[in-house]
Amino acid sequence: MMRKERLSRELMAVRVAQELQEGMVVNLGIGMPTMVSNFIPADGSIRLHAENGILGYGPQPLNGEGDPNLVNGGGEMVIPLPGAVFFHHADAFAIIRGGHIDVSILGGMQVSEDGDLANWATPTRGLGSPGGAVDLAMGARTCLVMMEHTTRDGKPKLVSRCTYPLTGKTCVDLVMTDLGLFRVTSDGLVLTEIAPGWAPEEVQSCTEARLLIGSELKEVLQ
Secondary structure, eight states, X not given: OOOXXXXXXXXXXXXXXXXXXXXXXXXXXXXXXXXXXXXXOTTSSSEEEETTTEEEEOSOOOTTTOXXXXXXXXXXXXXXXXXXXXXXXXXXXXXXXXXXXXEEEEEOSEEETTOOEXXXXXXXXXXXXXXXXXXXXXXXSEEEEEOOSBOTTOOBSEESSOOSOOSBSSOOOEEEETTEEEEEETTEEEEEEEOTTOOHHHHHHTOSSOEEEEEXXXXXXX
């Protein structure tokens, strides 16, 4: 049986970028979420924040164009836009904890149907720490998660209950995977947009959590 195509990370980032509006302050988590910076206006109308102390950077630099002294919280080089500001990382966390981040976009290892997030440890990963993810998950006005729908060995990442250590409880509002877009509601996870060529029952077969089907379900980026 031919394996069905899933959304590329670039298409996922394009769709996530559509959730952002002019004037928002947005924090991009380490990994896949950083790609969103390549698909937002480069005029600074959406202000990207990093927890190491920068506000107002733009797309990822091309090879050889970055400055190793200008990085985000994950150590990746960034390009400041006109009007960008730098500050102490304590002030960066004060912005997060003070509720001044409109949207945090985080990676995920598990998201439950209640909107719980686990994104920093697994039983086989060993010791580590959640870093700023707890602050971003709980402090932002909206928390959006980007992740593959399943693990490399095919286990669901949208689950009934998180079995990995939690980053935050009932903090996730929206989940973008390579199979679709899901909104967290009081009734559970609602599939609102689906990857082209996939049927809702096929997505459900890859999902542990029970899915509700949006009344206006459409293809991603339709």
